[in-house]
Amino acid sequence: MTTAASDVILVRMMALHPKIIDLTLDRVWRLLDALGNPQNDLPPVVHVAGTNGKGSTIAMMRAGFEGAGKRCHVYTSPHLVRFHERIRLAGDLIDESALSAVLDECETANGGAPITYFEITTVAAILAMARTPADVTLLEVGLGGRLDATNVIEKPAATVITPVSMDHEQYLGDTLGKIAGEKAGIIKRGVPCIVTRQHPEAEAVIEARAERLAAPLLVQGQHWHAAQERDRLVYQDERGLLDLPLPNLPGAHQIDNAGAALAVLRLMGLDDRAAEAALTCAEWPARMQRLAAGHWADRVPRAELWLDGGHNPAAGQALATHLSRLSERPTHLVCGMLNTKDARSFLRPLAPLARSLTAVAIPGERNTLPAEETARLAAETGHDARVADSVGAALDAIAKRDPEARVLICGSLYLAGHVLREDG
Known part of the structure; x- marks a missing residue:
């Protein structure tokens, strides 16, 4: 290109x-x-x-x-x-x-x-x-x-x-x-x-x-x-x-x-x-955006897939409030964050609502938190945390464990941008 x-x-x-x-x-x-x-x-x-x-x-x-x-x-x-x-x-x-x-x-x-x-x-x-x-x-x-x-x-x-x-x-x-x-x-x-x-x-x-x-x-x-x-x-x-x-x-x-x-x-x-x-008529990508079609939805066809770029404590609370009002369905998070953000305060309100959190590094971002560090901070705030090499690997693992789950990809607008680019 x-x-x-x-x-x-x-x-x-x-x-x-x-x-x-x-x-x-x-x-x-x-x-x-x-x-x-x-x-x-x-x-x-x-x-x-x-x-x-x-x-x-x-x-x-x-x-x-x-x-x-x-x-x-x-x-x-x-x-x-x-x-x-x-x-x-x-x-x-x-x-x-x-x-x-x-x-x-x-x-x-x-x-x-x-x-x-x-x-x-x-x-x-x-x-x-x-x-x-x-x-x-x-x-x-x-x-x-x-x-x-x-x-x-x-x-x-x-x-x-x-x-x-x-x-x-x-x-x-x-x-x-x-x-x-x-x-x-x-x-x-x-x-x-x-x-x-x-x-x-x-x-x-x-x-x-x-x-x-x-x-x-x-x-x-x-x-x-x-x-x-x-x-x-x-x-x-x-x-x-x-x-x-x-x-x-x-x-x-x-x-x-x-x-x-x-x-x-x-x-x-x-x-x-x-x-x-x-x-x-308003549209604003990566703000609780439903990914109902495309590359990622095809990868986990039975899951309910969402994307959000919120990354600070207030955004974590807003996401938790929204998730609590959705229909009953097991919820799993795929999360990547920057090292300049307060990850604990973002993740803490989400812990009671998530069955698991899979941490990933944000591709191409020099200020990304390593996936292992995100997972460690998530575990400290009450999450069942694990690590994956990529968003795709995280989704595959979640789909294998819980194929009809609700999955929220979250933690950074930079991660959201990566997901949307890959989605075509």
Whole structure:
């Protein structure tokens, strides 16, 4: 297979800065200025930060805007299979020629100066979106918020903060308050901010930042409410009540994400048609995604196969809640994690729900936890843990022991990306 031009440029960009993550905006501002400050030419921006739920919330917002006939730019990260997934221009994934062109332009303008991979590719996304007509831009924070490369929009239409929990402590701080302070860095003076259900420590920090900047807050439980009632989602705010289908994205935690998406759509004046589309048309791979057909499903034809990329303590709890509400069926986990994550806290809530956990290393990832280490940590949290050389070997062993099992492949978006690439 021929290597795409964009892949060659992306490999070169990886060498422009020795650190993968180095939070500062100086390098981003320098490159944006060299390119004529394209961030000032974007369609109205909705900027989304948080520990969990950012991508799902954006997926539902996008479905809602498009259901109302609006054209959406979307920037998210990381990608699962191809880099192109990160950039959606007026509804469509960026094509190879457009991607290679903006990457090349950014590389030339940067002139070999130090800049991280995420920073220069974020600038490339902004450049591409600024040059393509659309009605709205949905922008996902990469890490934190205050010093994230996406935090260059002076006056977004709205900001969103999804649930804040412990993750990336080495970069964002070792308390919930410190992490919330980094997330709240996207709040801008006078710009409405939609906030989902938060721990009181995080909520207090967000509220203080908003008060300093006179930014109106729309807080779940105060200004808007979202809840499941029987098989429906009921949303209510000062404009009234909506009785809607449950989100297309599975999991109890998606109720709050859906509520945040609906709050944004209502804030921006969209009607009930957009609200229903947000819930029924959203798609977001590797978030409790059912693999019902393809390479892996064919390999374990009698099993019920799921894939999820959650990797932090809050994601482990959300997965456990969802699994507890599924029909009775023996559940087995196939798990691979990065060595930068709190594996024990992710795995602990899953232990009572899993008959076994098979640990694997994540192929091609230098920061993968060795399978033996994942298995050791899993055993310490109560799992019946074992090791396999690959996802395929793990599935084969599970199918041999328990052919009609429910199997959840989990622990990392990088593992999820590997699974999806192999699935074709």
